[in-house]
Amino acid sequence: MRNNQDMPTSDQINLHFRVLSDEKIERIYQATLECLERTGVNVMNAEARDLFTGAGAHVDGIRVRIPPHIVREALDSCPNGFTLWGRDGRTQMDVVPGQIHFGPGLTSSYFIDPYTGERQRSRRQDVATSARVIDALDNIDYLMGLALPEDVPPERAPVFEFAEMVMNSSKPLMAWGQSLQNMQDIYRIAVAAVGGEEHLRQRPIFALFAVGLGPLVIPDVIIANAFWAAEHDIPIVYHGPGVAGVSAPITGAGTLVVELAGSLAGLVAIQLKKPGAPVCIGSVPTPMDPRNGRPLYGSPELSLYSAALSELATYLDLPLMGTSGASEAKTVDLQAAIESTTQVIFSLLSRTTIPHDAGFLDCADIGSLEMLVMNDEIIAMARRLMRGIEVDDETLMLDLIDRVGPGGEFISQKETAKNFRKEIWLPRLMDRQPWNQWANSGSLSMLDRIQARIREILETHTPHPLPDGAVETITAILEQRQ
Amino acid sequence: MDLKPIYKNVIEGQADAVESGVKAALAAGVDAGVILNEALIAAMDEVGNRFEDGDFFVPEMLIAARAMQAGLALLKPHLTAIDVQAAGKIAIGTVKGDLHDIGKNLVAMMLEGAGFEIVDLGVDVTPEAFVKAVQEGANLIGMSALLTTTMSNMSATIEALKAAGLREQVKVMVGGAPVTEEFARSIGADAFAPDASSATRVARQLVA
Numbered sequence: 001m002r003n004n005q006d007m008p009t010s011d012q013i014n015l016h017f018r019v020l021s022d023e024k025i026e027r028i029y030q031a032t033l034e035c036l037e038r039t040g041v042n043v044m045n046a047e048a049r050d051l052f053t054g055a056g057a058h059v060d061g062i063r064v065r066i067p068p069h070i071v072r073e074a075l076d077s078c079p080n081g082f083t084l085w086g087r088d089g090r091t092q093m094d095v096v097p098g099q100i101h102f103g104p105g106l107t108s109s110y111f112i113d114p115y116t117g118e119r120q121r122s123r124r125q126d127v128a129t130s131a132r133v134i135d136a137l138d139n140i141d142y143l144m145g146l147a148l149p150e151d152v153p154p155e156r157a158p159v160f161e162f163a164e165m166v167m168n169s170s171k172p173l174m175a176w177g178q179s180l181q182n183m184q185d186i187y188r189i190a191v192a193a194v195g196g197e198e199h200l201r202q203r204p205i206f207a208l209f210a211v212g213l214g215p216l217v218i219p220d221v222i223i224a225n226a227f228w229a230a231e232h233d234i235p236i237v238y239h240g241p242g243v244a245g246v247s248a249p250i251t252g253a254g255t256l257v258v259e260l261a262g263s264l265a266g267l268v269a270i271q272l273k274k275p276g277a278p279v280c281i282g283s284v285p286t287p288m289d290p291r292n293g294r295p296l297y298g299s300p301e302l303s304l305y306s307a308a309l310s311e312l313a314t315y316l317d318l319p320l321m322g323t324s325g326a327s328e329a330k331t332v333d334l335q336a337a338i339e340s341t342t343q344v345i346f347s348l349l350s351r352t353t354i355p356h357d358a359g360f361l362d363c364a365d366i367g368s369l370e371m372l373v374m375n376d377e378i379i380a381m382a383r384r385l386m387r388g389i390e391v392d393d394e395t396l397m398l399d400l401i402d403r404v405g406p407g408g409e410f411i412s413q414k415e416t417a418k419n420f421r422k423e424i425w426l427p428r429l430m431d432r433q434p435w436n437q438w439a440n441s442g443s444l445s446m447l448d449r450i451q452a453r454i455r456e457i458l459e460t461h462t463p464h465p466l467p468d469g470a471v472e473t474i475t476a477i478l479e480q481r482q
Numbered sequence: 483m484d485l486k487p488i489y490k491n492v493i494e495g496q497a498d499a500v501e502s503g504v505k506a507a508l509a510a511g512v513d514a515g516v517i518l519n520e521a522l523i524a525a526m527d528e529v530g531n532r533f534e535d536g537d538f539f540v541p542e543m544l545i546a547a548r549a550m551q552a553g554l555a556l557l558k559p560h561l562t563a564i565d566v567q568a569a570g571k572i573a574i575g576t577v578k579g580d581l582h583d584i585g586k587n588l589v590a591m592m593l594e595g596a597g598f599e600i601v602d603l604g605v606d607v608t609p610e611a612f613v614k615a616v617q618e619g620a621n622l623i624g625m626s627a628l629l630t631t632t633m634s635n636m637s638a639t640i641e642a643l644k645a646a647g648l649r650e651q652v653k654v655m656v657g658g659a660p661v662t663e664e665f666a667r668s669i670g671a672d673a674f675a676p677d678a679s680s681a682t683r684v685a686r687q688l689v690a
Contacts, residue, residue, distance in 0.1 A: 109629075109630050109660035121630075148629065150630050154633070155579070155631060157631045178579075213582070245541065246584055250541075290539035290541060292540060292678060293540055293585070293677075365659050
């Protein structure tokens with residue numbers, strides 16, 4: 001049975017919000033089970049097909065139809081989440097329903113250079129720069145590359161990406177493999193970063209980020225890597241993708257079914273390989289742009305569908321990777337702020353466990369530290385909204401109101417001094433000065449202040465040191481196959 | 483006989499209605515070439531114009547193309563070889579190592595709608611498979627990649643075509659999120675298209 005750990009929630013979400021009623025959730029879940037049994041999934045990996053056959057699924061060539069009882073058994077054997085650790089051995093990120101941790105995205109071809117502001121092809125140093133900045137941000141809890149380096153051997157890019165992340169930050173990581181050899185190298189780098197395999201097994205510092213193909217396909221190498229990860233006690237984030245109107249039906253409900261079915265099919269395969277292996281499901285439920293078929297990261301539908309998926313995951317007592325902090329804008333402009341703020345608020349309201357993609361522009365093709373740092377601020381602000389309004393004898397403050405009386409003032413009262421920091425959120429980057437002070441301090445825009453913050457981090461922040469000899473070991477792993 | 487209803491039904495993507503309209507026109511003795519030009523092709527030209535003007539979107543264009551194909555299939559036995567010559571034969575696939583086929587599929591559908599014969603090689607296509615398709619008569623190749631890690635296999639295919647002595651007899655077009663005009667030029671491709679609808683225009687120019 002389920003090994004529930006029942007961890008406390010770090011975020012206080014006291015606002016009431018639902019996209020789906022209980023009835024709609026049940027309807028979508030039942031439809032998903034029907035889809036898995038009637039339509040099934042294409043499984044491109046022979047070992048996975050054998051596992052499905054062994055479990056009693058209907059396997060016809062590559063098509064695997066999964067009866068509901070197999071899905072339910074897999075959900076029973078899958079824990080309700082996992083903990084990722086920082087390589088410092090202290091930082092702890094609980095990936096369980098109720099917790100919320102934001103992170104960036106990966107595999108963007110372009111990166112905006114924080115000093116020149118130029119959009120250029122992603123380089124290895126961009127991953128290092130991103131990791132260093134993320135290490136210093138309060139509201140970004142885990143790492144992804146935010147740049148897919150092109151100045152390294154292409155087939156080994158995920159390994160170089162992982163190495164740069166782990167050397168420049170001590171926060172938990174998400175890795176992608178692309179090949180089994182890369183997975184093995186990434187694992188060895190992680191072992192070096194924590195000072196031994198036993199440490200890594202006890203306190204994993206990374207999860208495997210695995211993405212199926214939409215609609216309803218389990219790819220060969222992707223699931224092979226996930227099997228390898230499961231056998232090495234590495235948690236797995238498994239996405240069942242689908243772009244509404246392209247690789248999923250045009251309706252929100254139909255898209256949710258295809259994405260949930262795709263995610264659960266992967267989860268079932270992993271549970272059949274290793275019962276009890278921790279899996280976080282996920283998806284990036286974008287609609288298409290009817291103009292050209294591109295997925296729309298900045299759309300309101302993404303926020304809406306992502307929140308609905310989070311409610312479905314909560315119903316299944318599973319963590320969910322959603323999407324938050326991305327925009328279709330090409331620079332960090334007004335559009336970028338509007339789109340990413342909407343996503344952050346919806347992710348928090350719906351308690352999405354690990355929203356990713358913060359820092360993305362242009363259909364997830366540009367990584368931007370400006371966007372990331374702006375979202376760090378947006379998340380902080382939105383978290384204040386989520387706390388809501390506490391109502392009890394202490395907060396109603398009737399004694400104080402009576403003491404001050406009609407026509408009085410509250411600003412010099414000790415209750416005010418004691419509570420204002422708790423009640424009133426204080427921004428780090430937003431400007432609240434009166435005009436004259438703002439003008440006298442340089443008339444800086446939000447973007448100016450964001451850029452100053454990035455430079456300040458890059459010039460002053462030092463990540464937690466790696467164990468002695470780790471850098472040499474990591475360098476040797478990177479160089480050995482060149 | 484009035485061909486307007488066929489024309490209108492192609493634009494609206496009503497494949498069944500186009501089929502019955504074409505059958506009725508043939509039965510009434512209308513020349514197949516006239517049906518093709520005045521109803522089917524004229525309708526697709528109008529669809530193209532509406533798309534360019536922003537009135538039509540990709541799904542509407544695709545169902546119109548499908549309706550047109552349905553009518554064309556009925557006309558084919560009645561048409562001369564010259565009438566039905568395909569705009570070109572394109573072998574299309576995602577390059578070796580790349581599994582992301584959404585964009586590729588969309589391009590294939592758009593090209594088919596534009597009258598190209600499609601040889602869909604699927605995903606993770608080796609340079610050898612592209613070479614084989616050219617040997618089997620493709621005069622155009624379309625390669626797609628989503629990640630920079632697999633993009634380099636586009637140039638491997640072009641090199642394989644050269645090695646097989648086939649480079650001169652085939653046009654190569656490339657696309658996908660990380661691909662640029664400069665990259666296309668640097669690997670010796672003939673053309674780059676940033677999205678599915680421009681891919682049709684580019685392909686037409688290449689085989690013109």
